[in-house]
Amino acid sequence: MRFDVITLFPEMVHGLLGHGVMGRAVDRGLIELVTWNPRDYSEDRHATVDDRPYGGGPGMVMKVEPLRTTIRAARAAAAAAPVIYLSPDGERLDGPRVRRLAQDRRVILLCGRYEGIDERLIDEEVDQSLSIGDYVLSGGELPAMVVMDAVARLVPGVLGHAESASQDAFADGLLDCPHYTRPEWIDDRRVPAVLLSGDHQAVARWRLKQALGRTLEKRPDLLDQRGVSDDEQALLDEYRAGHQG
């Protein structure tokens, strides 16, 4: 998977892939990151990339040039990659969209700053816009890093068996089960006995029951969307019986 990121702050984005799981994935060649800085493509000696908005109003708007030249340079290097603009008015990033992006070999992520980008560039060069939530950030770099992290985790080999993404919440449309580690006691709170039993089938059933129950409690909308099998419904009934009051 190759990410081409167009950003005025390349060092910010490289920070994501320098550590831990992502850093190892880059070292192993599973993930590739190339950044493109529009300031390197500006014609004027002040490397101007923004200007005041027509119609007046606060803030600045990113100019068509040198952004368009930068996008075309990235397209030339990352042939046939979709150009994705991170923007508050984009389509909401969710599991299905992450999984779809993980099918691409390359994506170009366009990070806006200021009040955004001249609309004519969006019309001409952007294939899709994505939003990570209903809030405005100082730039598209953090949303781009969220996209890269979520997508990279699905690239085969990035997560070792131990951290397998399939155990991740949302992988099967449910919230995650609770997790525990040593010590066995914290004050008067003990780890659920089933997790100490060594009975892997019982542990798997308990984890599914917890995931179903917690999803019902915290995100019933997800459960409605996903539906539950008869066996899962029985586990849910058990969960509810155990969580009365």
Ligand SMILES: NC(=O)c1ccc(NCc2ccccc2)nc1
């Ligand atoms: N919610 C998001 O995903 C998001 C994306 C970008 C961003 N800031 C940059 C920007 C501001 C205005 C217009 C276009 C881009 N803030 C939040």
